Amino acid sequence: MEFLPTQTETITPRQNGSPREYRQLSPEQLVDLAIDTRIAHAEKHGAISGDESFFVVDLGEVSRQHQRWKRNLPDVQPYYAVKCNSDPPLLKYLAGLNTGFDCASIEEMRSVLDRGVHSNRILFANPCKSQSSLVFAQKAGILRTTFDNIDELDSIKAHMPEAQLLLRIYANDDSALVPLGEKYGAHLDTVRILLSRVKELGLHLVGVSFHVGTGSSNPSSFCQAIKDARYAFLQAQQLGLRPTVLDIGGGFEDNSFERITSSIRNAIGSGFSSGITIIAEPGRFYARGAYTLACRVISKRRQMTSAAAAGIPDMLYQNDGIYGNFMNVIMEKEVMVPRLAGGRHSPRPFLGDFEGHREEEGDVYKYSIWGPTCDSIDRVVRETSFYCELYSYFAKASN
Numbered sequence: 270m271e272f273l274p275t276q277t278e279t280i281t282p283r284q285n286g287s288p289r290e291y292r293q294l295s296p297e298q299l300v301d302l303a304i305d306t307r308i309a310h311a312e313k314h315g316a317i318s319g320d321e322s323f324f325v326v327d328l329g330e331v332s333r334q335h336q337r338w339k340r341n342l343p344d345v346q347p348y349y350a351v352k353c354n355s356d357p358p359l360l361k362y363l364a365g366l367n368t369g370f371d372c373a374s375i376e377e378m379r380s381v382l383d384r385g386v387h388s389n390r391i392l393f394a395n396p397c398k399s400q401s402s403l404v405f406a407q408k409a410g411i412l413r414t415t416f417d418n419i420d421e422l423d424s425i426k427a428h429m430p431e432a433q434l435l436l437r438i439y440a441n442d443d444s445a446l447v448p449l450g451e452k453y454g455a456h457l458d459t460v461r462i463l464l465s466r467v468k469e470l471g472l473h474l475v476g477v478s479f480h481v482g483t484g485s486s487n488p489s490s491f492c493q494a495i496k497d498a499r500y501a502f503l504q505a506q507q508l509g510l511r512p513t514v515l516d517i518g519g520g521f522e523d524n525s526f527e528r529i530t531s532s533i534r535n536a537i538g539s540g541f542s543s544g545i546t547i548i549a550e551p552g553r554f555y556a557r558g559a560y561t562l563a564c565r566v567i568s569k570r571r572q573m574t575s576a577a578a579a580g581i582p583d584m585l586y587q588n589d590g591i592y593g594n595f596m597n598v599i600m601e602k603e604v605m606v607p608r609l610a611g612g613r614h615s616p617r618p619f620l621g622d623f624e625g626h627r628e629e630e631g632d633v634y635k636y637s638i639w640g641p642t643c644d645s646i647d648r649v650v651r652e653t654s655f656y657c658e659l660y661s662y663f664a665k666a667s668n
């Protein structure tokens with residue numbers, strides 16, 4: 270089974286010049302409209318082109334998140350973490366909003382440079398880099414980079430001697446969806462040795478960074494990390510280095526954003542003078558809510574005899590699964606809540622991946638949802654209910 274890169278339909282933020290009916294649609298209705306339009310297009314041009322799942326990105330949502338960022342963290346410059354989602358329309362839109370970019374590989378640096386972003390708006394935030402990526406970054410003029418171990422410093426000295434270094438310190442929110450502390454981050458008792466080596470090698474330290482882990486809802490992990498960064502700043506100053514940049518990383522969780530950022534503002538205010546530059550590396554905060562995935566039911570297994578009697582839900586097989594865009598079901602045990610695309614106006618046998626509205630009350634139809642591979646681990650949803658019965662596209666078409 271081969272998965273091609275999934276295509277994206279793009280909804281641009283509404284302008285004053287947009288048609289009136291269009292401006293009156295809610296963001297969810299706009300997404301539905303884009304899905305309907307795409308499906309209608311696929312139907313017109315033969316079923317094959319409609320066989321792959323596709324994303325709809327609502328760039329208006331990216332814009333709303335950016336406004337929310339600026340309201341809550343007005344003094345923190347966001348560097349969007351490209352690894353989260355490197356879809357070209359999103360990168361282009363963020364470039365237009367003047368955010369910076371956090372890249373972790375040559376491919377990511379290239380995709381951002383290709384959007385016309387200046388190298389000084391890019392941060393190479395991978396603490397353990399290959400030599401070739403250092404050479405690439407140096408050539409492209411992307412000089413700001415992170416490190417967290419002593420050997421990396423020798424490699425930087427050899428391949429990117431003009432680097433502007435951020436020491437990545439250990440931070441961890443145990444309750445985060447994806448903790449990163451086990452992989453990266455210098456422990457506080459190694460900070461002195463690392464900074465001494467920076468000085469010995471004649472390298473340039475510009476600041477300190479951390480990442481508390483993806484999906485962090487615990488303000489105290491940010492506060493602890495900011496305190497630890499303060500400690501690293503002091504250590505650096507004692508060695509005669511002059512750090513000026515504090516990078517508070519990513520991990521901003523949507524639901525707790527206002528609460529977390531209020532604690533962050535307080536922690537920064539009490540630990541740092543106003544003279545420093547503060548940056549962050551949000552990923553999901555910008556990308557997650559903006560994307561909707563539309564899938565098609567390709568086949569259905571109706572339970573019969575004893576399975577039906579035991580109440581085992583009918584099984585739907587769709588055109589995307591855990592080896593495609595639903596990797597998070599396995600990696601993060603994410604529970605997907607599908608809804609029918611097209612809304613109540615034109616119920617269609619397609620599924621999206623986010624929480625939905627209720628169809629008309631009535632009979633409830635229960636389903637489990639599976640991906641297209643023959644691997645039994647390829648299950649997207651254990652059990653879900655709809656208020657209407659679902660059919661695969663072709664079954665319905667031939668009715």
Ligand SMILES: *Cc1c(COP(=O)(O)O)cnc(C)c1O
Nearest residue numbers: 350483519520521550551552553
């Ligand atoms: C993954 C990652 C991010 C983004 O994390 P989110 O939780 O998506 O905000 C930022 N910086 C680094 C170094 C990362 O590895």
